[in-house]
Amino acid sequence: MKVSKDRSIAFAWTGMLGVAVFIIAWLCADAIDTAWQFGVNTLSEFGISDTDASLYFNYGCCLIAGLLVAVFGVGRAACGKNVGHTAGGIFLFLGGVALILVGFFTMDDDVAHKTVAASAALFILLSMIAIAAGNWTADRKIFAGVGIVFIFVLIAMAIAYDLAELEAYGIILAMIWLLLESMNMILSSRKG
Amino acid sequence: METMPRIVKIGGALGFVGGIISIVCLAVFFEAGEQALMVMGAYMLIAVMFFALAGGFARDGRWSWNILLLMTFLTVGVVGCFVVLDAVDLYAGTMLAVVGALIVISLIAPSSKTWTNRMRL
Numbered sequence: 001m002k003v004s005k006d007r008s009i010a011f012a013w014t015g016m017l018g019v020a021v022f023i024i025a026w027l028c029a030d031a032i033d034t035a036w037q038f039g040v041n042t043l044s045e046f047g048i049s050d051t052d053a054s055l056y057f058n059y060g061c062c063l064i065a066g067l068l069v070a071v072f073g074v075g076r077a078a079c080g081k082n083v084g085h086t087a088g089g090i091f092l093f094l095g096g097v098a099l100i101l102v103g104f105f106t107m108d109d110d111v112a113h114k115t116v117a118a119s120a121a122l123f124i125l126l127s128m129i130a131i132a133a134g135n136w137t138a139d140r141k142i143f144a145g146v147g148i149v150f151i152f153v154l155i156a157m158a159i160a161y162d163l164a165e166l167e168a169y170g171i172i173l174a175m176i177w178l179l180l181e182s183m184n185m186i187l188s189s190r191k192g
Numbered sequence: 193m194e195t196m197p198r199i200v201k202i203g204g205a206l207g208f209v210g211g212i213i214s215i216v217c218l219a220v221f222f223e224a225g226e227q228a229l230m231v232m233g234a235y236m237l238i239a240v241m242f243f244a245l246a247g248g249f250a251r252d253g254r255w256s257w258n259i260l261l262l263m264t265f266l267t268v269g270v271v272g273c274f275v276v277l278d279a280v281d282l283y284a285g286t287m288l289a290v291v292g293a294l295i296v297i298s299l300i301a302p303s304s305k306t307w308t309n310r311m312r313l
Binding site for chain 2: 136141142144145146148149151152153155156157159160161
């Protein structure tokens, strides 16, 4: 599919906006729910908090950020230069949809919550792998290389850390990667 | 015989520096215990990867520019992996990652790309 340069840049900005919304909502939720501790409690615990932190998490971190990530995924697939980009975009879209569902199925609904949360993480990891391959083929080697390093570190985290730590650090890494990928899309569209 | 560009020499030298730092760190951070084998293995693997990178810069090397760049990123990835797994000290890992990043910078120079692609077996 042929996408205009402006539209490609607009899609890239939705990725950056998604990250910004997630960070702001996370910080607000953390400020409201003082019992929550980084690396000790999982982010999902915000979703069942007695305070307004649950609103910030369920609507900000999951619904709005997930929607923006899903739109970015559609853009990544549409503006892709090869199969890797297209597959990565589709995985990112699915990851965004799963993130939206995390906001609906909170920890009260244990099985559904675990399923959608694990799916979101898995789809985003798969999109990182696919987009790294796509960037390598499309001669965006530095972005691909940084993606490879992130994938290695994430896999090591999955082995070494417990769930709360893995989730917190993993999300930070994924957000940095999303920002880099958005930047890559903007730079690629300028290059033509 | 074509002279080797300075940036390629620097890249090769950085590979050796990374390998030597890794071996020195192995001696400094080694502690006999349950994790000793993992720590030894981690530093030795990183040293081998850095020395291999240094060899990749040599005249008539076997790796093309693409492979050399991929191996550099893999080396930095392995360093990150072992830092997270607590087999490599954080400061040593940071130092090795910086050396890896400098090798990447030396590789993306245009003269480095041309030379490493031409002077292959």
